[in-house]
Structures are given as C-alpha cells and as structure tokens.
Amino acid sequence: MKYFLLLLILFPICMQGQTDFEKAETLFQQQKFVLAKPLFEKFLTQNPNHLKAIEYLGDINGSFKNWDKSIFYYEKLKDLKPNQANYFYKYGGALGMKAKESNKFVALSLVGDMKSAFEKAILLNPKHIEARWALIEFYLILPGIVGGSEKKANHYAEELSKISPVDGYLAKGKIAEHFNRYKEAEKQYSFAFKIGKSATSYQKLVDLYNNKLRQPEKAMLLKKEYEKQS
Numbered sequence: 069m070k071y072f073l074l075l076l077i078l079f080p081i082c083m084q085g086q087t088d089f090e091k092a093e094t095l096f097q098q099q100k101f102v103l104a105k106p107l108f109e110k111f112l113t114q115n116p117n118h119l120k121a122i123e124y125l126g127d128i129n130g131s132f133k134n135w136d137k138s139i140f141y142y143e144k145l146k147d148l149k150p151n152q153a154n155y156f157y158k159y160g161g162a163l164g165m166k167a168k169e170s171n172k173f174v175a176l177s178l179v180g181d182m183k184s185a186f187e188k189a190i191l192l193n194p195k196h197i198e199a200r201w202a203l204i205e206f207y208l209i210l211p212g213i214v215g216g217s218e219k220k221a222n223h224y225a226e227e228l229s230k231i232s233p234v235d236g237y238l239a240k241g242k243i244a245e246h247f248n249r250y251k252e253a254e255k256q257y258s259f260a261f262k263i264g265k266s267a268t269s270y271q272k273l274v275d276l277y278n279n280k281l282r283q284p285e286k287a288m289l290l291k292k293e294y295e296k297q298s
Contacts, residue, residue: 087111088107088108088110088111089107089108089111089115089118089120089121091107092104092105092107092108092111092121092124093120093124095107096108096124096127096128101128101131101132104124104128105125105128108121108124108125108128109125112125117148119145119148119149122141122144122145122148123141123142123145123155123158125137125141126138126140126141126142126145126158126162127158129141130161130162130165133165133169135162135163135165135166135169136166138162138165139159139162139163139166142155142158142159142162143159145158145159146159146185151192152192153188153189153190153191153192153193153196153199154189154193154196156185156186156188156189156192156199157185157186157189157196157198157199157202159185160181160182160183160184160185160186160189160199160202161202163178163181163182163185164178164182164202164205164206166178167179167182179210179215182206183203183206183215186199186202186203186206187199187203190203195231197228197231197232197235200224200227200228200231200235200239201224201228201235201239203220203221203224204221204224204225204228204239204242204243207220207221207224208221208242208243208246218243218247221239221243222240222243224239225239225240225243233263234260234263234264234266234269237256237257237259237260237263237269238256238257238260238268238269238272240256241253241254241255241256241257241260241272242272244256245276245280250276250280250281251281253276253280254273254276254277254281257269257272257273257276258273260272261273261290265294265297270290270294273287273290274287274290274291277290
C-alpha cells in the first residue's frame with residue numbers, strides 16, 4: 069500500500085520533468101491515447117518533421133478509426149523517409165481500413181494506392197511478412213473483375229513460405245479455407261501447428277474443426293495436445 073501511494077506521489081513529479089514528447093510517449097505506452105494526442109500535436113507544431121511523433125499520431129488516429137487523419141500522417145511519413153518499409157505498410161493498412169468501411173466507389177478508388185504501398189514495403193524490405201499477408205488479404209477480398217486473384221494470393225503465400233514456414237502454411241490454409249477447400253485448409257493448418265505449436269495455428273485449426281468441418285472431437289483432441297505442450 070505504501071509503495072502504491074509513493075507511485076501516486078512520484079508519478080506527477082516525473083511527468084513534470086519530461087518534455088511534451090516524453091509525456092505523450094509515456095501516455096501512449098499506457099494506451100491513454102486521448103491524453104497523448106494533444107501533446108503530440110503541440111510538439112509537432114514546433115517539430116513538424118519529427119518522425120516518431122508523426123507515427124504516433126497516425127497510430128492514435130487509427131485506434132480512433134479516424135482513417136483520413138491516419139492516412140495523412142502515414143503519407144507524410146513515407147514522403148519524409150521514402151526508404152522506410154514500415155511507413156508504406158502502415159499507409160497501405162490505413163487505406164485498406166478506410167476502403168473496408170467506405171462504399172464500393174470510394175473503396176475502388178483506393179485499391180491502386182493500397183496495392184502500391186504494400187508492394188513498395190516489400191521492395192524496401194524483402195522479408196516484410198506483414199505486407200505479404202496484407203496482399204494475400206487484398207487479392208482474396210477483391211473481386212476478380214477489379215484484380216482479385218487466387219493465383220496472386222498463392223504467389224505471396226509461397227514467398228512467405230521461404231521467409232517463415234509457419235506463416236507460409238497459415239497463408240495457404242487461409243487461401244484454401246477462403247475457397248471452401250476445408251480438407252486442404254486442415255492439412256496446411258496442421259503443418260503450421262506441427263512445426264510451430266503457436267496459439268495462432270492452434271486457433272485456426274480449432275475454428276476449422278468446430279465451424280467448418282463440424283468435427284468437434286478433433287477440436288477436443290487438439291485442445292488436449294495443445295494444453296499438454298503449453
């Protein structure tokens with residue numbers, strides 16, 4: 069109890085000794101985004117090209133689903149530092165979320181920039197796993213008439229296999245599941261679980277057994293195996 073009271077006393081003192089950026093960063097790390105946002109904005113007026121402050125504001129606006137603002141900040145990042153793969157990835161991700169929540173005409177207008185951003189992230193960082201996952205989602209969700217393609221999704225799944233075998237199997241499982249090839253999805257998810265024993269591969273396989281294959285007994289056996297090795 070004394071320790072807790074001491075923290076309450078010392079925390080404001082520590083905050084007083086920090087710059088606006090440091091205060092905002094502390095609040096951000098505590099997920100107090102409403103409090104962090106105006107401090108970052110104030111800091112940015114005096115330091116307009118501060119990359120980390122811009123990135124934090126992009127992230128905060130994304131957490132609020134304010135996609136236009138998020139896109140604005142990420143676009144500024146990639147323009148200021150065009151050799152940073154993750155800035156392009158975040159920019160593409162914000163475009164994707166805006167497209168997802170917009171009408172089809174707005175969504176279609178964002179497709180080209182979204183695709184280019186993810187491709188640029190991979191060009192800058194050939195081992196960028198998340199950008200490949202984004203492109204797999206992109207090609208699966210997009211209708212064929214405007215560029216959707218299982219072949220292209222499989223291309224990025226194969227690339228993932230070379231970087232991270234677990235991600236490769238998970239991606240191939242996702243593609244198979246998307247096209248209702250559930251036995252093939254089971255095979256791929258099983259490979260992912262066998263070599264990685266990750267929570268993600270376990271959950272994918274359990275969901276497939278329970279919701280698509282209607283084999284709860286397999287889900288139960290997998291649960292026991294997973295709990296045994298956890």
